[in-house]
Amino acid sequence: MIKTVKGCKDIYxxxxxxxxxxxxxxxxxAEQYGYTEIVTPIIEYTELFQRxxxxxxxxxxxxxxxxxxxxxxxxxxxxxxxxSIARSYVEHHFETIPSPLRLYYIGPCFRYEKPQKGxxxxxxxxxxxxxxxxxPLLDTEVISLAFTIAKRFSLEEIKVKLNSIxxxxxxxxxxxxxxxxxxxxxxxxxxxxxxxFHTNPLRILDCKKESDELKKSLPKIADYLCKxxxxxxxxxxxxxxxxxxxxxxxxxxxRGLDYYTKTVFEVVSTNLGAQNALLGGGRYDYLIEELGGxxxxxxxxxxxxxxxxxxxxxxxxxxxxxxxxxxxxxxxxLKEAIDIANILRDSGFIVLMDTKGGNFKNQLERSAxxxxxxxxxxxxxxKEKRILQIKNMETKEQKEIPxxxxxxxxxxxxxxxxxx
RNA sequence: GUGGGUGUAGCUCAAUGGUUAGAGUACCGGACUGUGGCUCCGGUUGUUGGGGGUUCAAAUCUCCUCACCCACCCCA
Numbered sequence: 001m002i003k004t005v006k007g008c009k010d011i012y013x014x015x016x017x018x019x020x021x022x023x024x025x026x027x028x029x030a031e032q033y034g035y036t037e038i039v040t041p042i043i044e045y046t047e048l049f050q051r052x053x054x055x056x057x058x059x060x061x062x063x064x065x066x067x068x069x070x071x072x073x074x075x076x077x078x079x080x081x082x083x084s085i086a087r088s089y090v091e092h093h094f095e096t097i098p099s100p101l102r103l104y105y106i107g108p109c110f111r112y113e114k115p116q117k118g119x120x121x122x123x124x125x126x127x128x129x130x131x132x133x134x135x136p137l138l139d140t141e142v143i144s145l146a147f148t149i150a151k152r153f154s155l156e157e158i159k160v161k162l163n164s165i166x167x168x169x170x171x172x173x174x175x176x177x178x179x180x181x182x183x184x185x186x187x188x189x190x191x192x193x194x195x196x197f198h199t200n201p202l203r204i205l206d207c208k209k210e211s212d213e214l215k216k217s218l219p220k221i222a223d224y225l226c227k228x229x230x231x232x233x234x235x236x237x238x239x240x241x242x243x244x245x246x247x248x249x250x251x252x253x254x255r256g257l258d259y260y261t262k263t264v265f266e267v268v269s270t271n272l273g274a275q276n277a278l279l280g281g282g283r284y285d286y287l288i289e290e291l292g293g294x295x296x297x298x299x300x301x302x303x304x305x306x307x308x309x310x311x312x313x314x315x316x317x318x319x320x321x322x323x324x325x326x327x328x329x330x331x332x333x334l335k336e337a338i339d340i341a342n343i344l345r346d347s348g349f350i351v352l353m354d355t356k357g358g359n360f361k362n363q364l365e366r367s368a369x370x371x372x373x374x375x376x377x378x379x380x381x382x383k384e385k386r387i388l389q390i391k392n393m394e395t396k397e398q399k400e401i402p403x404x405x406x407x408x409x410x411x412x413x414x415x416x417x418x419x420x
Numbered sequence: 421g422u423g424g425g426u427g428u429a430g431c432u433c434a435a436u437g438g439u440u441a442g443a444g445u446a447c448c449g450g451a452c453u454g455u456g457g458c459u460c461c462g463g464u465u466g467u468u469g470g471g472g473g474u475u476c477a478a479a480u481c482u483c484c485u486c487a488c489c490c491a492c493c494c495c496a
Contacts, residue, residue: 006488058495059494062494063494063495080496109496111495113493113494113495114493115488116489116490117491118495118496119496120496123496126496127496208493209492209493257495266496272496273491274492279496280495305496306496308496358452358453359454360454360455360456361454361456364456364457365456368457369456371457377454377455379454389454391455393457398455
């Protein structure tokens with residue numbers, strides 16, 4: 001038997017209803033904040049991710065689906081989408097559009113990792129990017145958008161974690177201070193962190209293997225932020241408080257992608273197991289420049305749809321099926337039944353035609369198994385009298401309705417429309 | 421890449437090393453040619469994940485392998 005590729009899954013039934021519902025809430029919320037959708041290709045030149053996400057990151061080093069096409073180009077299935085947005089911004093000269101440019105996206109991403117709870121090889125990301133403005137108000141707008149989303153899904157047991165990791169001016173100073181503090185303890189570090197010591201010492205801060213004691217003794221980035229970064233961060237915190245958005249400072253929050261600067265944040269949930277980050281993001285003021293554009297600051301976040309759905313399921317959220325009408329008929333009334341079905345479909349109803357025939361008992365039974373709201377019965381008697389039997393499957397009440405009043409009746413009873 | 425757990429019918433699960441691997445459920449048909457999820461009767465479904473080994477005999481013991489789940493790592 002041919003199965004789904006490892007780490008990939010089919011989405012159907014309950015899951016696809018939650019998936020559609022999630023997409024709807026996400027895109028509506030983003031649009032209410034003035035963000036418009038952008039769709040970019042799933043495949044990009046490998047170089048894009050090497051230069052944006054960073055050559056030394058785990059994502060680029062070992063998690064990308066990279067292949068050569070028939071023309072010899074090195075292509076990669078996107079492991080995230082921010083890089084594509086930045087590429088698109090530079091390519092189409094979006095700097096000529098009034099700033100900030102507010103965009104949102106939703107689509108599949110791919111990472112070659114060992115699957116586990118909340119972690120798939122193909123997964124959907126929703127995200128927003130606000131580009132072209134250094135104001136801390138844009139940071140808080142993006143965080144507020146994330147927070148609003150969490151509220152609209154009634155997410156419980158979540159919290160916002162916040163930190164600032166400085167800029168090109170102050171981060172190198174902090175890095176040196178960190179390295180100096182770590183040097184005497186180099187031999188105690190785990191193998192991974194020994195490597196990080198040279199490539200990206202900040203990541204040692206969120207390594208779970210190192211002792212809390214050691215971590216506590218290390219210098220804190222907050223004490224090394226330059227004047228600009230410190231003011232920026234203070235304003236972000238002040239505005240979050242004004243906006244009644246609860247947050248928790250976490251000076252070990254450093255993120256795994258190289259392009260982040262200043263503000264970084266995560267929303268985490270206890271329902272997600274070890275993969276507890278529902279969404280993560282931050283400011284990336286040099287990414288556009290790195291990809292050949294002007295110096296354009298930006299901020300955004302990305303969210304895992306499957307993780308969102310995992311939380312919704314843990315909270316026993318379900319999305320009801322749309323009401324279904326079922327049509328039962330007899331041999332001689334097939335044409336009338338098909339006509340009625342099509343008329344109802346043109347009015348926007350979901351209509352199932354019985355396909356197996358037989359007596360009404362069998363057809364009613366099948367109708368019930370489809371969880372239909374009404375069964376519409378058209379037999380020879382009804383055909384002659386130009387009426388339809390409409391049976392409410394919950395109350396078992398049955399009514400005779402003149403054929404030409406069926407739409408009015410259903411609109412009243414299903415959609416609650418008056419005088420329709 | 422490193423650990424741990426689990427693999428028996430579409431699904432949920434039984435079966436002391438010993439007949440032809442069962443049950444519930446689902447599905448199909450009938451009782452039942454104008455009124456539903458009930459009931460009754462009947463029926464279909466298995467390389468016991470795969471391969472080797474031990475044994476008179478393996479779903480059961482053993483080894484290898486694969487898949488899934490969980491964790492490390494990383495991240496959404």
